[in-house]
Amino acid sequence: xxxxxxxxxxxxxxxxxxxxxxxxxxxxxxxxxxxxxxxxxxxxxxxxxxxxxxxxxxxxxxxxxxxxxxxxxxxxxxxxxxxxxxxxxxxxxxxxxxxxxxxxxxxxxxxxxxxxxxxxxxxxxxxxxxxxxxxxxxxxxxxxxxxxxxxxxxxxxxxxxxxxxxxxxxxxxxxxxxxxxxxxxxxxxxxxxxxxxxxxxxxxxxxxxxxxxxxxxxxxxxxxxxxxxxxxxxxxxxxxxxxxxxxxxxxxxxxxxxxxxxxxxxxxxxxxxxxxxxxxxxxxxxxxxxxxxxxxxxxxxxxxxxxxxxxxxxxxxxxxxxxxxxxxxxxxxxxxxxxxxxxxxxxxxxxxxxxxxxxxxxxxxxxxxxxxxxxxxxxxxxxx
Amino acid sequence: xxxxxxxxxxxxxxxxxxxxxxxxxxxxxxxxxxxxxxxxxxxxxxxxxxxxxxxxxxxxxxxxxxxxxxxxxxxxxxxxxxxxxxxxxxxxxxxxxxxxxxxxxxxxxxxxxxxxxxxxxxxxxxxxx
Ligand SMILES: Cc1ncc(COP(=O)(O)O)c(C=O)c1O
Ligand code: FES
Numbered sequence: 001x002x003x004x005x006x007x008x009x010x011x012x013x014x015x016x017x018x019x020x021x022x023x024x025x026x027x028x029x030x031x032x033x034x035x036x037x038x039x040x041x042x043x044x045x046x047x048x049x050x051x052x053x054x055x056x057x058x059x060x061x062x063x064x065x066x067x068x069x070x071x072x073x074x075x076x077x078x079x080x081x082x083x084x085x086x087x088x089x090x091x092x093x094x095x096x097x098x099x100x101x102x103x104x105x106x107x108x109x110x111x112x113x114x115x116x117x118x119x120x121x122x123x124x125x126x127x128x129x130x131x132x133x134x135x136x137x138x139x140x141x142x143x144x145x146x147x148x149x150x151x152x153x154x155x156x157x158x159x160x161x162x163x164x165x166x167x168x169x170x171x172x173x174x175x176x177x178x179x180x181x182x183x184x185x186x187x188x189x190x191x192x193x194x195x196x197x198x199x200x201x202x203x204x205x206x207x208x209x210x211x212x213x214x215x216x217x218x219x220x221x222x223x224x225x226x227x228x229x230x231x232x233x234x235x236x237x238x239x240x241x242x243x244x245x246x247x248x249x250x251x252x253x254x255x256x257x258x259x260x261x262x263x264x265x266x267x268x269x270x271x272x273x274x275x276x277x278x279x280x281x282x283x284x285x286x287x288x289x290x291x292x293x294x295x296x297x298x299x300x301x302x303x304x305x306x307x308x309x310x311x312x313x314x315x316x317x318x319x320x321x322x323x324x325x326x327x328x329x330x331x332x333x334x335x336x337x338x339x340x341x342x343x344x345x346x347x348x349x350x351x352x353x354x355x356x357x358x359x360x361x362x363x364x365x366x367x368x369x370x371x372x373x374x375x376x377x378x379x380x381x382x383x384x
Numbered sequence: 385x386x387x388x389x390x391x392x393x394x395x396x397x398x399x400x401x402x403x404x405x406x407x408x409x410x411x412x413x414x415x416x417x418x419x420x421x422x423x424x425x426x427x428x429x430x431x432x433x434x435x436x437x438x439x440x441x442x443x444x445x446x447x448x449x450x451x452x453x454x455x456x457x458x459x460x461x462x463x464x465x466x467x468x469x470x471x472x473x474x475x476x477x478x479x480x481x482x483x484x485x486x487x488x489x490x491x492x493x494x495x496x497x498x499x500x501x502x503x504x505x506x507x508x509x510x511x512x513x
Contacts, residue, residue, distance in 0.1 A: 306442040314395060324417040325442035328482055343418050380400050380446060382411070382422040382438035
């Protein structure tokens, strides 16, 4: 059976060149980067070289990059690290209603710890209301955290507009760029952010590694304590093989960005057009153009997402859904709710997230299979 | 996540559709996630002669509906009313905890159809007096 992977927002296959770059660091170059001997220095060199590569991807300086265990830890370090270090100045944080749980649950944790959080709404396309954000700013606001691109519906947020405001008011601004890096240009100076999270496994790097960009001069503290690694902001012996792989992935992503994003945009638009043309009562979730080149979040009336996902899986097609039935809480996703979908509409939503190796032929097969699956499930539905 | 039996019933559901001149119809919806199930029954001499369903819901809900119709077909009304909420899940080789309400919905739906049938019967009797 054909196997087609269209769930690249969940994770990506590690590039063979990345694996190749990592391998020596498991065996002959196994040193601890804190050791003064030859083995340690070899690892330390690889670490600093990797830092340069990751910094280069986002237009940062190497000393502004802190390696972490991934997007989740980067978000935690950014938000808690700023909050605790600056709580003398104020205890108010602003974020959006459509953030990833790594941000939302970190904010919820801080709320229990005496911080106040304002959740700014989005419009029906999933774009944040900047005026509303500006209104939410108070004298005691110390941090704004708004994601660059949404992981479910792919919507790209007006980060530069927000950073103008944050700069003017002297408030730290963090963005979760886990989904946007490698798909659209991400440059910390152009975006005007103070902190930015990246994850390796979303850009064909290994899992369990990521980085936080922290602009020079930012007042932040560690959230886990131990040795003096990573400018004393992230204790623990560095994951050198992972970091080397991540760095290789950022270099490849930078080289390939123009070609990949063009290819992805073409495939995405082809997929969306074919689905909307050939399947009745199908709709696109999220903004038609201000969206990641690889994200097509589509919804189909009268049927349920988990049933669609499993039917596609049986045809060798891997996608994802944020349907209520697929979550432990039996709640539809907070993102689909935030863009105003009724629960029954949120139910029938599927996320197709494309990768550089997907082809037009795969899109054709996916649309054909999807049409079949939708027909079969609608024949079974009492709501049609 | 699901047993083979669930996947088998989900991919080849039995008794899908509706019965035009059904003797009883049950529609139930669950407040938990919004799933909805319609069940149609045809009753002959106190026996479920035919049963059909339409379901809006997850794979577990569809498999449970299908399994329920198989379990009910050919049984007497009394026997079907004895089928408990757990029986459907057991027959399917078990369901994840979070999905138990989907199989509950199936047994609720057939009960609703039988109640509808019994009510119609009592009306018929009333009218014939
Ligand atoms: C927007 C966003 N932020 C954070 C994360 C978490 O990243 P990681 O899996 O590296 O912890 C993800 C991954 O799902 C994501 O999509
Ligand atoms: S129908 Fe929603 S979880 Fe089964």
